[in-house]
Amino acid sequence: MNLNPAHTNIFEETTDHYPKPSIQSMLIGRPLATADAPHQTIGKLVGLAVFSSDAMSSVAYGPQELMFILAAAGVGALRLAFPLVVGIVILLGILIFSYEQTIHAYPNGGGAYIVARDNLGILPAQVAGAALLTDYILTVAVSISSGVAQITSAFPGLYPYRVEMAIAMIAFIMLINLRGVKESGITFAIPTYFFLVMIFGMTAVGLARYLSGTLGTVINPPEMEIAITQPLTLFLILRAFANGTSSVTGVEAISNGITAFREPRARNAGATLLIMAAILGTLLLGITFLSLQVGALPAEGETVISQLVRTVYDGRGLLYLLTISSTTIILVMAANTAFADFPRLGALVAGDGFLPRQLTFRGSRLVYSRGIIALAAIASLLVIAFQASVTNLIPLYAIGVFLSFTLSQTGMARRWWKSGHLSADEEVVEPGSVLTHDPGWKLKMLINGLGAVCTAVVMIVFTVTKFNDGAWIVVLLTPALVAMFVAIRHHYKNLASQLSLEQHNNLADIHRNRVIIPISSVHRGTLAAMRFAASLSPDITAVHVSIDPQETLKTEEKWNKWGGDHRLVVLHSPYRLFLEPLLEYIDKITAVMAPNEIITIVVPQFVPRHWWANFLHARTAETLRKALLHRKNIVITEVPYQVE
């Protein structure tokens, strides 16, 4: 029965509800409407700042951690550092070639997750997803820890406060990211270019002084913590190389974030990738070469960069402070890369149903707020657990990156193979890309195949040589995460099938609604509930669980006066239990109920004005809701009675 047959159409209303100013909007800016979204894109110059800081900043710790391992075999072993860095730069080159192909094949964003999903299948994609999410968290922890290490190199008195400083920095980046990507770009472009000027300037001055023979050596080098105990074995050299590969983490950032670029996306993103690689390679070689020349030593007390800069500039003067500041800032911004990518990947995985759906909701500033907050929280915990030490964090880092590199390149190689076996007029449409026959598929497959093999080898070397140092944590965590993803997906699929309307037949109308009102006494709140109940059904029973006989007597008297014609059932509870007798009574009724009958529990609930007053009442409604939510054919209705 519908009194308003005219109202069966669908009405649409736009609410102009503009959220009120709040502390939130003070911190992260005014809310953005959904329609504002497409304008939030960036060009090459800003894109380099947003997506390349991770890769470029790794010059601050990559060479240092490589030297750290070699130093275990004596200062003389450090001479191997330069050839190892050359190897790392070659690896970088291979990766860049591979990723250029990915960017052009996936103009809508070709992170490892998407490439693996399209070309290798669901499970490899989840492995890539788990690996990348883990590594974004570690990017934040490592970059921030290294940034703090730069500060404590310049001001050793701050060393005891390194964990607190790191946490404060993470919170700061979180706020900037909650504001949204475009503003991040502008905020971050100036310091990125400041870093590039300072670090290239320092490298140029250093090389000039080297060539003119005026470059000295480090005065008062820090004391190394490690004893010279180990022979220079191949295993040690591979361990050093593994540590150094942390310098190439971050090159995938651009391919994940193509959609943030201005059109033509693929070309802009590809160009940015090449510029970034050139800068990174030059810096790695230059800084490692100079560090070895000045005799810098890897140690917790002072970073290698700090030793190099103060030797080039003859002490801790203004240029030293500017260069170290710019390094600190680029490291803080590297963490920002992860803050741009982690929530985006989280939303992607969640959209596929492998993570909680809430990660796909965008906040008031159009960013995936929940992912940003989650990243900040987990990275902060890591920083606390590892006491903001880069050396302690490094063994957990980079496995995930190289695992995702391998999956991504394998996927691309597979894609070229498929492309080669399509006829010229066939095409395969995938979400975000279209696969057609490519005449150059053999060379492209070779390039991505080489990338896959190289990164797989590095990953295995890393896992084996760093296993005891902490890599085992990641080896255990990654499958655990994948298992969690699969469990979540299973839950959503199962839920969807149970809620599906396919093969659903409308149930018969409810023909009897039994209303039960649990009451502890009779007062205005009870009567308000009664009044409401009377509008639902004529079949009303008030139920009183009797714990105190005097209270019960009073309730019965009041009921006779105020209860109208309705029935009151008193349940005596000799053990002073409240819930159990009531549930037993409900069970008795449900046992005799027909399928199209229903029980409505109407709970009178007074709502106090002050939240603390809730502690002064037994929250019966809360308790009942929790107990009854799981029973079939029972509806719980709360009739609030507001107390002034």
Place this chain on the structure above:
Amino acid sequence: MNLNPAHTNIFEETTDHYPKPSIQSMLIGRPLATADAPHQTIGKLVGLAVFSSDAMSSVAYGPQELMFILAAAGVGALRLAFPLVVGIVILLGILIFSYEQTIHAYPNGGGAYIVARDNLGILPAQVAGAALLTDYILTVAVSISSGVAQITSAFPGLYPYRVEMAIAMIAFIMLINLRGVKESGITFAIPTYFFLVMIFGMTAVGLARYLSGTLGTVINPPEMEIAITQPLTLFLILRAFANGTSSVTGVEAISNGITAFREPRARNAGATLLIMAAILGTLLLGITFLSLQVGALPAEGETVISQLVRTVYDGRGLLYLLTISSTTIILVMAANTAFADFPRLGALVAGDGFLPRQLTFRGSRLVYSRGIIALAAIASLLVIAFQASVTNLIPLYAIGVFLSFTLSQTGMARRWWKSGHLSADEEVVEPGSVLTHDPGWKLKMLINGLGAVCTAVVMIVFTVTKFNDGAWIVVLLTPALVAMFVAIRHHYKNLASQLSLEQHNNLADIHRNRVIIPISSVHRGTLAAMRFAASLSPDITAVHVSIDPQETLKTEEKWNKWGGDHRLVVLHSPYRLFLEPLLEYIDKITAVMAPNEIITIVVPQFVPRHWWANFLHARTAETLRKALLHRKNIVITEVPYQVE
């Protein structure tokens, strides 16, 4: 309209619902029915054990803390300890006379709270209540800390674990008390009498050796922490006396707990009080005398009792260990006194509406479980904060006791004055006592008046001399607690008047019920909610807040197929807010509603099988409930849809 006019009577049912065995019943025993309550009373012998351990055990720290202050003026000043203890015993005598009168005037329990309430008024009663509750907590903290100090005196290696040991002991006593008072009595009678035998035995042996001239002095006394810096001023002597008065705390326990005694209650309780006082006085004098003779020194490392006992028994042999064990046990049981009284007083104050009503509910074992648990929790926090040091805790202790002594005796004095001014046939009936003319009222008033003056003087001395040591905490806390009590009372009174049915007229029946169903999409859960809504009212509107236009399109299509004749309103939300547009829509409707109209929000809610799955869903129902509970004429109904 009532279909079953025959059902207007009141039905009563007794549920034989006997709770299932659980971890809880394993720890605290099988549930007791309410009808079991009256049998849970105790005689003199058990009563002495249950209620006197607080008073008697204070011989373990009272004299020691008195000596601790004197020692600041040099070891020579310790000679003043004995005369000060004689003064304390005289104070004890005055208190006992006063309390004998209270017990006989209040056979149903005459704690300071009740006496103050009956004779001085509501506010003084609340002051007494706050003071006593605070002191019960401190009784637990001090007694347990002293008990642990006895153990670490015997086994100095355990000193670093004193806080953990104290917490474990508090947890143990909590469990015993959750079992109920009778079993506590039996459990505790044996150790109490064990203590009395051991401590009187030790005192007798000590005196015999003193008289025969074979009592030596302490070998290797512990090092005192305090430097001898202060002159022996009157202020110092008063401070020492104040510390010593901690020995008379606990004498009020019996008058609070009269109802726990077997009939004739007053006579049994009064006799028990006299026995307790005689034992306490004898022990205080004997132990102080002997401690000074053997040259025991107050120190954190070893208790004075331990030094005395090992001197009397020539070392740490079996008799030493038995005596120290019995002292530890009596101290642990002293905490038990507080566990018997705190929840009882809490229930009393709560019954008057000054504390949360939940404190008046008795648990499965007929004890006030919530009060017991609260006491254990707060005392544990104190032990942690003060690192289980008796010397640190003492300045907080005893102010509350003496404040309540003063209020109680003043109340009694006032009562005798009133009694003297009644004519012979008049009587004043109060809850728990009847006041009639008493011919001996003048003497009785004099005794209680003397008690009031003495205790008031002690309280002032204590507050002034210990203010800087920590007494200020209690001076601030007591009025804060009283203010809290008054605020709680105000809340309950206000609530009661608002819920009162006096001058209440039944409201007109509801003549229109507008049902609103917020939906995010159309699925089986939605349809179940719709089916229920259709049984309530013909006036149904589904409301969809549109954040994603594609989702909205799908929802509209499904609605056309499954939504029957009902109206769907789509609210566009450009800022991706969910709650605000919905509330705005509801506001628009309420603005045009007549007084006898109502809105029912029917929320479809799926209930996942596993609790963790709740994290995978935006809990809309929860959010809506919190936002709508405070609005008038809105009822919230959840239609659960269980997912297998």
